[in-house]
Amino acid sequence: RRVPMEDITLGRIMSFSGELEGHGLKSRLYKTGLIQKMSSIRRFHMSYAEPHLTLQEAKLRFESGQNVIATREGDSFGEQETFSTIWFEIRFDLPPIFEGKEVHLLWDSGSEALVFLDDVPQQGMNGTQDADRRDFLSITSSCIPKKDCVAYVEMACSGMFGTSIWKIGPTAPQVLSYKLKLCCLKVFDREMYDLYWDYKIIADLAKHCP
16 A cells, blocks of 8 residues: 555654654754753652641751752652652752853653742643643743752642543542652753744644645
8 A cells, every 4th residue: 555645745744843753853942962950959748638838838848857858860759649749949050151041940750840939939840741741941031150049849749630631520549659850951942942833833734734
């Protein structure tokens, strides 16, 4: 059976955009080599049954060191009950090589999370692998080098719909494992981002319009 030429062309279009294999334009949204690891990551765990903490209360817990654990990107947190919470304190430098550039904080804990900067909630994160994924926060559009910056992340041991994909309503508690898959700073390529979306719109028109 011969493959229609249209299918071959559309496959090449999607491959170039990076929608199929995870490369192409989509893989170039961050500039190669411009990455900064965190100076320090610390966390503490709270069960679902414990009262919810405000950011200020969480900061006091970090200051006290009570049950605070040093953490690295790639660490697993073991089994956690649904809707329990893990608080993170993240310290980092903005190096001179980032000066004048747009810098993103990348985060993926495979769950919902909320990032605080300057004591203000900035961005909700979502570690799914579909169109609802949100794994970055733009922390500056024109970086000024600075040392010992700090951010806090409140991680919920759940996804957008609890522990199920589409279910709306109460979710039965489950015990699942979580991992800090991504936690770093990268320089965002705004021109490549604009090119990617211009190309994607044209590609989707070719794919879906009669």
